[in-house]
Amino acid sequence: MNVVTPQIRTAAEQALVDAVDQHLAAVPIAGRVGELRRAAAAAFATHGLPHRRVEEWKYTDLRAILREAPPLAGPLDAASEAEATFKALSVPGAKRILFVNGALARPASDLLALEGGIAALPLDSALAAGEPMADRVGALAPQRYDGPLALNTAFLGEGLVVRVAAHAKIAAPLHIANVFTKDDPATTYGRVVVLVEEGAQVTLVESFQGRDGVAYQTNSALELSVADGAHVDYVRVQEEGDAALHLGTVMLEIGRNAQFHSFTQTSGARASRVSVYGRFSGTHSHAGLRGATLLKGRQHADTTLLLDHAVGHCESRELFKTVLADESHGVFQGKIVVRPDAQKTDGRMMSRALLLGETAEMDNKPELEIFADDVQCGHGATAGELDEDLLFYLKARGIPQKEAEALLVQAFVGEAIEFVEHDALRELLIARAEAWLARRA
Amino acid sequence: MTALLEIRDLKAEVAGRQILNGLSLTVNKGEIHAIMGPNGAGKSTLSYVLAGKPGYEITGGEVLLNGEDLFAMAADERAAKGLFLAFQYPLEIPGVATLTFLRAALNAQRRKRGEEELSSPDLMKRVRELSKKLGIDPDMLRRPLNVGFSGGEKKRNETLQMALLEPLLCVLDETDSGLDIDALKVVANGVNQLRAPERGMIVITHYQRLLDYIVPDVVHVLAAGRIVETGGKDLALQLEATGYAQYQGEAA
Ligand SMILES: Nc1ncnc2c1ncn2[C@@H]1O[C@H](COP(=O)(O)OP(=O)(O)O)[C@@H](O)[C@H]1O
Ligand SMILES: [Mg+2]
Numbered sequence: 001m002n003v004v005t006p007q008i009r010t011a012a013e014q015a016l017v018d019a020v021d022q023h024l025a026a027v028p029i030a031g032r033v034g035e036l037r038r039a040a041a042a043a044f045a046t047h048g049l050p051h052r053r054v055e056e057w058k059y060t061d062l063r064a065i066l067r068e069a070p071p072l073a074g075p076l077d078a079a080s081e082a083e084a085t086f087k088a089l090s091v092p093g094a095k096r097i098l099f100v101n102g103a104l105a106r107p108a109s110d111l112l113a114l115e116g117g118i119a120a121l122p123l124d125s126a127l128a129a130g131e132p133m134a135d136r137v138g139a140l141a142p143q144r145y146d147g148p149l150a151l152n153t154a155f156l157g158e159g160l161v162v163r164v165a166a167h168a169k170i171a172a173p174l175h176i177a178n179v180f181t182k183d184d185p186a187t188t189y190g191r192v193v194v195l196v197e198e199g200a201q202v203t204l205v206e207s208f209q210g211r212d213g214v215a216y217q218t219n220s221a222l223e224l225s226v227a228d229g230a231h232v233d234y235v236r237v238q239e240e241g242d243a244a245l246h247l248g249t250v251m252l253e254i255g256r257n258a259q260f261h262s263f264t265q266t267s268g269a270r271a272s273r274v275s276v277y278g279r280f281s282g283t284h285s286h287a288g289l290r291g292a293t294l295l296k297g298r299q300h301a302d303t304t305l306l307l308d309h310a311v312g313h314c315e316s317r318e319l320f321k322t323v324l325a326d327e328s329h330g331v332f333q334g335k336i337v338v339r340p341d342a343q344k345t346d347g348r349m350m351s352r353a354l355l356l357g358e359t360a361e362m363d364n365k366p367e368l369e370i371f372a373d374d375v376q377c378g379h380g381a382t383a384g385e386l387d388e389d390l391l392f393y394l395k396a397r398g399i400p401q402k403e404a405e406a407l408l409v410q411a412f413v414g415e416a417i418e419f420v421e422h423d424a425l426r427e428l429l430i431a432r433a434e435a436w437l438a439r440r441a
Numbered sequence: 442m443t444a445l446l447e448i449r450d451l452k453a454e455v456a457g458r459q460i461l462n463g464l465s466l467t468v469n470k471g472e473i474h475a476i477m478g479p480n481g482a483g484k485s486t487l488s489y490v491l492a493g494k495p496g497y498e499i500t501g502g503e504v505l506l507n508g509e510d511l512f513a514m515a516a517d518e519r520a521a522k523g524l525f526l527a528f529q530y531p532l533e534i535p536g537v538a539t540l541t542f543l544r545a546a547l548n549a550q551r552r553k554r555g556e557e558e559l560s561s562p563d564l565m566k567r568v569r570e571l572s573k574k575l576g577i578d579p580d581m582l583r584r585p586l587n588v589g590f591s592g593g594e595k596k597r598n599e600t601l602q603m604a605l606l607e608p609l610l611c612v613l614d615e616t617d618s619g620l621d622i623d624a625l626k627v628v629a630n631g632v633n634q635l636r637a638p639e640r641g642m643i644v645i646t647h648y649q650r651l652l653d654y655i656v657p658d659v660v661h662v663l664a665a666g667r668i669v670e671t672g673g674k675d676l677a678l679q680l681e682a683t684g685y686a687q688y689q690g691e692a693a
Contacts, residue, residue, distance in 0.1 A: 392492075394534075
């Protein structure tokens with residue numbers, strides 16, 4: 001957008017602008033990252049929260065949704081930490097790093113100092129120590145203004161930097177668990193910066209959970225660089241509390257001959273939006289971006305994806321499945337951009353929604369923007385109800401209605417989950433989906 | 442003695458059109474009844490009405506299964522009470538493994554009958570035995586139900602389900618369609634092994650051929666939504682010679 005329409009700030013926007021000012025003064029950061037933070041604060045003061053007249057936010061009017069700006073959560077107490085340790089998702093065989101109410105719980109976390117090829121450091125100490133890794137903050141940020149990301153950058157402080165050394169093969173998944181335990185609303189900002197160096201291999205898991213009935217807000221951003229020849233699996237589990245607002249930004253850069261597979265499972269929060277910015281910067285790489293979203297009640301979940309084939313000879317596969325019960329609302333926006341030089345690009349994107357509730361709604365917007373001529377790209381979107389004939393077949397074998405529905409829904413999301421290669425993670429995701437269905441029945 | 446199935450003057454509509462026009466039929470325990478008839482006579486409609494498929498409106502008559510009002514039960518209850526329909530066109534269910542489906546079906550029926558669920562190893566053992574008898578490749582059990590199965594494999598799979606669920610009344614809708622002679626023998630053999638004094642069967646077919654392998658006690662001709670003739674197994678042979686032309690006029 002070239003024209004900046006001056007906008008009267010909402011009360012929440014004003015509160016955020018004031019909170020940013022306080023934060024900048026209270027938590028000083030020097031150098032390039034400090035400047036980045038000031039720039040983000042200034043951008044937010046100018047543009048504020050995105051609203052429905054901003055194309056990418058058409059179906060998720062954040063200015064209307066974010067009416068309150070709860071304060072930062074404040075220092076961590078032992079009781080919350082104990083509760084979170086117990087409640088956080090447990091991934092078999094994983095090293096877990098725990099953030100409680102936005103703050104790193106050091107004693108409960110497996111912080112790693114380049115042990116067996118992987119290092120995970122708190123962002124604040126990395127910044128203070130002038131770690132070169134910390135200097136990568138913001139490196140993958142998109143050119144265009146992104147409201148939640150601007151806030152995440154302006155509130156920079158808590159987070160993690162992870163480095164996987166060249167050619168290291170890390171067997172244990174690294175799990176970054178976020179749990180919100182407070183009784184009162186608060187806002188958490190977390191920034192995770194991951195560099196997987198040449199030829200390295202790792203599985204990364206992020207999970208988000210929190211207390212039901214509390215209108216807290218999570219604003220999370222991940223910057224993930226997959227260097228040449230690296231192989232990265234990324235699983236994101238969003239099971240926030242039922243009154244929460246979840247804003248996520250996932251930024252990816254994929255080098256040459258690299259493999260990247262992600263899976264996002266979303267069933268939490270009153271409202272959520274995840275923006276994914278992916279970019280191929282080297283040829284002959286493969287990316288598979290997939291997800292399953294399970295919504296009920298009046299939940300709203302938006303997945304918006306921008307995948308930039310900046311160079312040629314890369315393959316991308318996107319498959320997103322959304323199950324919508326009751327009056328829930330799902331959004332999928334996906335755009336594959338193929339640059340003029342990105343010949344031999346092979347990109348395929350599919351979004352499928354299953355409407356279980358009569359007033360449930362899905363907005364599907366897959367798009368291709370192709371500037372090269374020798375490419376193979378396709379996209380599709382479907383939205384439909386459960387197949388009556390299949391339901392009858394199951395019932396004719398004695399399976400009751402609810403169970404028959406659950407089997408078909410399970411099968412529907414299963415077709416996406418089956419792409420997760422890590423056995424324990426795949427089983428975990430299937431079990432979480434089953435639990436969601438069982439709660440519904 | 443209560444009949445296993447008693448259909449009295451059954452009338453049913455689909456899409457506002459009357460298809461079953463006062464059909465009556467009684468099947469006792471231990472009996473095999475064949476229903477033959479021209480295409481479009483209402484054979485599949487009868488089987489769907491019995492199984493409880495949505496979209497069929499019962500406009501007259503009644504059906505009793507072991508003396509109980511069939512239409513008062515939902516489709517899954519009918520199955521738990523022992524009714525089994527082998528579909529003319531078995532459906533494909535992507536994402537549901539055959540074994541998962543078999544387990545869900547068997548255990549749902551057992552729960553409804555107040556019986557204990559079958560443990561996974563016991564189920565596995567039982568399914569493997571039955572698969573072997575029916576010439577079903579055990580690998581097929583892990584594949585999604587009927588997806589990519591040949592016509593013959595689908596019909597074997599229906600027979601496997603029937604053998605596992607041990608229903609009291611089996612309704613086989615054109616089980617022979619799409620089968621070559623070898624597959625037909627395997628399936629017919631599977632069906633014959635289910636013959637039992639407490640069990641009844643309705644074998645629906647267009648051709649007499651199937652009845653060489655599954656020999657019925659009674660043969661009915663269904664035309665224009667009614668049973669128009671009933672006889673012994675010779676009636677099937679007679680029909681093979683004369684065709685259904687003589688009954689076509691009944692459609693009035
Ligand atoms: N869903 C439907 N909608 C409209 N007509 C139907 C439907 N199902 C069956 N019919 C009609 O009912 C009649 C009987 O069909 P069917 O029971 O399938 O016959 P059969 O199995 O004996 O060949 C046919 O004329 C068929 O066109
Ligand atoms: Mg038929």
